Amino acid sequence: MPVAVRAAAEARAGRMVWLREMLHFVRDPARTVMSLFHPLLFLCILGIGLSGLVPGEGYEAFLFPGVLVMAAQAPAISVGVSIVWDRQMGFLREMLVAPVARSTLVAGKCLGGATMATCTGGVVLAFAGVAGLPYDPLLFALLLAQLALASLTMTALASLVAVAVRRAQTCNTVLGVLVTPMVFLSGMMFPVSAMPPWMAAAAMANPLTYVLDAMRRTIAAASPGHAASSLFEPLTLGARQLPVALEMLLVAGFALAALAAAGAFFSRSDE
Amino acid sequence: MTEAAIRAVDVHKTYRGRGGTAAVRGIDLHVRQGEAFGFLGPNGAGKTSTVAMMCTLTAPTRGRIEVAGHDTVAAAPRVRRSIGVIFQESTLDGELTAEENLRFHGELYALPGAAAAARTRELLGLVGLADRGRGLVRTFSGGMRRRLEIARGLMHRPRVLFLDEPTVGLDPNSRAGVWEHLREVRAREDTTLFLTTHYLEEAEECDRIAIMDAGRIVAEGTPAGLKTAVGADRIELRTGDDPAAARALRDRLGVEAETPAAGGVLVRSGDGAALVPRLCAALDVQVHAVTVTRPTLDEVFLHHTGHRIRADGAGEHPADPVGTAR
Incomplete structure (x- = not known):
């Protein structure tokens, strides 16, 4: 079969896998509503509560990118669960016996999860006013793009875990254990500059740290009032600041590597 | 093809x-x-x-x-x-x-x-x-x-x-x-x-x-071939006079006919159903009933493996009575 025809067939298959995730998403709105509860609690209670303790203005704005990532986290992780679920319920075999590359199946699943996660985060983005952010279309577009990248990273990691760990219970545990430190060590609630060196080193190895930094710098650029706050000081590597574009590139590279690893793992596994 | x-x-x-x-x-x-x-x-x-x-x-x-x-x-x-x-x-x-x-x-x-x-x-x-x-x-x-x-x-x-x-x-x-x-x-x-x-x-x-x-x-x-290889069909006749019927079948058709103690006449044949009309035509005594039993696949299975296919499977899903003609 010519390469172009093959590629078109793979693209259609990947799109259909994505579409299936979307159909599940829109048919279960209760799940989305429930997953919004947790991040909004963080924003409205933790954010407002801690803002009195933190000197200076804008702790809610500082926390806001983390709340967005948190909203995206549950749907992103659910991709891993859904792969294990598909295996358990048998639907995975329908996909495995089809003339489609396994990496295409993983990619479709991950893009589906990333779309769900970005949409969920997008709902939380509407609460930007609570954090004192301006309703600026460009700011929203940039934040959504960054959120989409964070979502893809988390889904790729979740699917990697799901194809490597086949037992449903083990997979859920591993995902839970993996994700909590990722969120804690991303500078979500306190800046990396306030961390002791060992913790800061762990944070610098975490792709979410770079996403959050990029989001804060985007917020600071759109809302100069926040730029002055010490909370919004950009991340530094040694003495140098990384350009936002480079940060996004790093995260994208990480996401693609995780995706490729998941695809390879999936292709190698017998059955 | x-x-x-x-x-x-x-x-x-x-x-x-x-x-x-x-x-x-x-x-x-x-x-x-x-x-x-x-x-x-x-x-x-x-x-x-x-x-x-x-x-x-x-x-x-x-x-x-x-x-x-x-x-x-x-x-x-x-x-x-x-x-x-x-x-x-x-x-x-x-x-x-x-x-x-x-x-x-x-x-x-x-x-x-x-x-x-x-x-x-x-x-x-x-x-x-x-x-x-x-x-x-x-x-x-x-x-x-x-x-x-x-x-x-x-x-x-x-x-x-x-x-x-x-x-x-x-x-x-x-x-x-x-x-x-x-x-x-x-x-x-x-x-x-x-x-x-x-x-x-x-x-x-x-x-x-x-x-x-x-x-x-x-x-x-x-399926038919496997069953034939394992054994012949059993034709069981209920007649008015079993010994006379058995004798008549031996003499006129040359088929081996048994008269089991339980009564009736028993004939074995590769294709039982096809033999029934000839059997009936050859008999002067009254025939009350004819039963043809073909070997089942279960018997075929038993023959080749030494065990029955599955006790529980057979219970929930009895062997098909398709081979029984009356």
Whole structure:
């Protein structure tokens, strides 16, 4: 079969896998509503509560990118669960016996999860006013793009875990254990500059740290009032600041590597 | 067409771990295009492993398999385009509608959109689900799901349709329904059927069967041929005068007739039903009843393996009384 025809067939298959995730998403709105509860609690209670303790203005704005990532986290992780679920319920075999590359199946699943996660985060983005952010279309577009990248990273990691760990219970545990430190060590609630060196080193190895930094710098650029706050000081590597574009590139590279690893793992596994 | 739909040569499968269990220990097989071929054996005989290898889901440890003329390892994508698979457990997405499940399949096999929509309507009609296309699959009964899976497996017009225990877990009514549709599929689509089963009556539906036990094929042939090889039909006559009848049959037809202590006259023959009219014509004494009993596949199975196919399977699903004529 010519390469172009093959590629078109793979693209259609990947799109259909994505579409299936979307159909599940829109048919279960209760799940989305429930997953919004947790991040909004963080924003409205933790954010407002801690803002009195933190000197200076804008702790809610500082926390806001983390709340967005948190909203995206549950749907992103659910991709891993859904792969294990598909295996358990048998639907995975329908996909495995089809003339489609396994990496295409993983990619479709991950893009589906990333779309769900970005949409969920997008709902939380509407609460930007609570954090004192301006309703600026460009700011929203940039934040959504960054959120989409964070979502893809988390889904790729979740699917990697799901194809490597086949037992449903083990997979859920591993995902839970993996994700909590990722969120804690991303500078979500306190800046990396306030961390002791060992913790800061762990944070610098975490792709979410770079996403959050990029989001804060985007917020600071759109809302100069926040730029002055010490909370919004950009991340530094040694003495140098990384350009936002480079940060996004790093995260994208990480996401693609995780995706490729998941695809390879999936292709190698017998059955 | 006499081309081989499936050709297996010296196929072995040993699983790593679990002490290196040998599930399949050397299978040679030749299934013709358009044929319905059954793999009969108890659970754990290696049927599912064999199907998994034929469907490219796992590679043989030794030997090679060709399906629709393509090697299952070297040309797995080509094999996948040529086959439809219906697994033992349901592999439908309950949260999607019947049409969406078929659409998913059509997209994965890159069927042209308009053709896929027409095929969806055609197949839903074929399996009797034309009015349930928009229903969520999780609301379907077991029999409806099975029929939908058959429709889905046929979406891309496969040359070979694999069915792993197609009616396990279904009630007799749904089972009959599934077979009615499978017969129709064969008639209309000229698809080769390869099925595994531990139900004897399902094996009777096949043109040829192979009996599998402990990873090996122990017998192969048509269901009738296998039964004939094992033993002759039993013809039992109830007559007004049994000894006279036995004597008459010996003298006039030259057939061996016994008169068991329990009464009646017993005759053995390769084709019992065909002999009945001649028997009756040769007798002067009054004949009250004639019963022809053919050997069952269960007896064939017992003959080749030394054990019955499965105590529990037989209980829930008694051997087909198709061989009994009155």
